[in-house]
Amino acid sequence: MKVGCIGLGDIAEKAYLPVLGALPGVDLHLQTRTPATLARVADRLHLPAGQRHPDLDALLAQDLDAAFVHAPTPVHPEIVTRLLRAGVPTYVDKPLAYQLADSRRLVELAEQREVSLAVGFNRRHAPGYAQCAEHPRELILMQKNRVGLPEHPRTMILDDFIHVVDTLRFLVPGPVDDVTVRARTESGLLHHVVLQLAGDGFTALGVMNRLSGSAEEILEISGQDTKRQVRNLSEVVDHKGQPTLRRRGDWVPVARQRGIEQAALAFLDAVRAGKVLSARDALATHELCERVVAAVEDGPRAA
Incomplete structure (x- = not known):
């Protein structure tokens, strides 16, 4: 081949x-x-x-x-x-x-x-994220933050925030009937953006802060008195009463951990x-990203 x-x-x-x-x-x-x-x-x-x-x-x-x-x-x-x-x-x-x-x-x-x-x-294939699709998902929260990296809106959203957008689309348990975008820009650079997707019985929030105190990626899903948190695609914490922590094995390649x-x-x-x-479903993610870009560029400068 x-x-x-x-x-x-x-x-x-x-x-x-x-x-x-x-x-x-x-x-x-x-x-x-x-x-x-x-x-x-x-x-x-x-x-x-x-x-x-x-x-x-x-x-x-x-x-x-x-x-x-x-x-x-x-x-x-x-x-x-x-x-x-x-x-x-x-x-x-x-x-x-x-x-x-x-x-x-x-x-x-x-x-x-x-x-x-x-x-x-690739996050659709990452074990920590793919397994989240098997859990109750009344509330989904994903953060992907960076330090000192404000950027032009289109570049930041299509190059980086697109992972957040696609992961939310992958994990929402039903049709989305409401899309809300809030953002802050300064001197033409995007500092942070928040995307909310809502539907019958669920809300999903995607957050990116380019002026955060650390570079991190955290996904949380919760519902029916359970919560799962995935940190930097390598640590999984399940909450049902007492939290239990699972870490990536020492010999698991990063490419496998990240899907x-x-x-x-x-x-x-x-x-x-x-x-x-x-690639029709992937195109739907690009279309949603375009809505985010339009909202950021046309909306208020601070939110």
């Missing part, structure tokens, strides 16, 4: 390549426009010259069975379009694109060509089985 990896930045090198490089039966091909990076990463994976490609044309000439795109977001539309038109099942690191029109066009192109398109929402390994394997399993994956 020939699998291409386009873009060799931190997310590819630290999370995806350790998984892909260890899979039996996978003929891994790398592509980046930076020769030094290509040589360094390929050398570490012991890949021959025929599996190192300086441009997308050379990579597409390999008749790929699947591709992973980890290039910078601004070039996603161009790269993904070429892959889909070549009939290559494609997995894209989130977001599909910064502009909703581009994201819609890519999803429609994949459907027209009947080619798989998947978006890397990246499972997401990549699920995509490749579907490709092997000839199953066409749709």
Whole structure:
């Protein structure tokens, strides 16, 4: 199975390549426009010259069975379009694109060509989060905070807050009939944003503070006198009377803890089985993010 990896930045090198490089039966091909990076990463994976490609044309000439795109977001539309038109099942690191029109066009192109398109929402596969879908979820609260990183609204929401948005969509137990956004911006930079999704019998809150006292990610779900808290995707605390704590095992890889390994394997399993994956649900997350961007940019400067 020939699998291409386009873009060799931190997310590819630290999370995806350790998984892909260890899979039996996978003929891994790398592509980046930076020769030094290509040589360094390929050398570490012991890949021959025929599996190192300086441009997308050379990579597409390999008749790929699947591709992973980890290039910078601004070039996603161009790269993904070429892959889909070549009939290559494609997995894209989130977001599909910064502009909703581009994201819609890519999803429609994949459907027209009947080619798989998947978006890397790895938290749906992270064990601590996936198991939350089995618990009562009358109230859902997710925080993903950073220190000293206010940013332009569209970039922050599509690059980072999108994980919060998608996780809430994944965990809400029913249709959402109310969406509320509150935010604070200063000098054009987004300091914090709060998204509330509500429906029959549930409320979900997503919070991101870019001027927090620490970098942290905390998910809490509660209902029917039970509560589960997941801290930084590695510690799970269940509350029912007395709290019980479970930590990630010492030998559990970070890529597995964060759901990246499972997401990549699920995509490749579907490709092997000839199953066409749709990014239509991922597009719904992008559409909700666009609503958040609009609310932040059009709303009051402080909330």
